[in-house]
Amino acid sequence: MYRLKSLKYLVTTGLITALLVTIAYVSQFIRIGNGKGILQLADGLFLALITLIKGPMLLISGVLYVTIIDIITGGFIFIPVSVVIRVLMFLITYFLARFLTRYGAIFCSSLMLLWYVLYSYFLFGTAVAITELINDAIQIAVSTILGITLSVIFVRINQHSINKIWDDEQFWHYKKSSDNVF
Template identity: 90%
Template sequence: MYRLKSLKYLVTTALITALLVTVAYVSQFIRIGNGKGILQLADGLFLALITLIKGPMLLISGVLYVTIVDVITGGFIFIPVSIVIRILMFVITYFLSRILTRYGAIFCSSLMLLWYVLYSYLLFGSAVAIVELINDAIQIAVSTILGITLAVVFRRVNHHSTNKIWDDEQFWHYKKSNQ
């Protein structure tokens, strides 16, 4: 938690949250099927950033951006499940990328979107759950493809450029000061 003592880290967390909210809000206009499902491009970006940035930044951003987007779009009833899903996505991607490759972790995390199907079934019944299943299957494919593509791009830019997208070394002095 030493990173949270850095103002730069907190401001970067706010900027990433704002970026995710913006991408999510803009992509809400991309409808799937008969207009009930939303193609959420922010999930792919969220998963790719988890593989790049260490620490709790994306956990905080993930919870905040999905809550803000659900409030903006009027999906208040989905806020609890959205928060739980983003926490699971973060934990699975963050820890499973150490065991599997980061690409396998992104795919496994994308599968957490299927919790929306169960939630919709419990709240609205089987007809809505079937539509949600179709929407979520498309969402999982898009999130996985976008997440893996962005993870590859971010990794290459961070590895080959002198201007890194993210450099965790800048926060080591906060870690050393706590020891």
């Protein structure tokens, strides 16, 4: 939590949240099936950024961007499940990437989107749940492919470029100053 002491970290969190909201808003017009299902391209970027950026930044951004998008699209009833799904996606990708490869963690996190099927079944019935299942299967495939592709690109840029996309070392002095408080 020492990173949250940095104004740069907080501003970057806001910028990433704005980027995710923008991508999610633009991609909401990509409809699947009978017009009810939305293909969310921001999830792939969200998963790729989790593998790149350490700390709670993406947890905060993930919760904020899905809440804002659900409000914009009028899906107020989906806010609770969207928040839970993004928290699970963050936790699975963040912690499972240490044991599996980041590719396996991204795929496992994408599977959390299937919770929308169960939620839709309880709220709206079988017909909506089947439509949601088709939508989520496409969403999982797109999120996994996009997440893995962007993750590979981000890691290569960070390894081979002088100007890194993200460098967590710039926040270590906040940790050192908080360790010497007592």
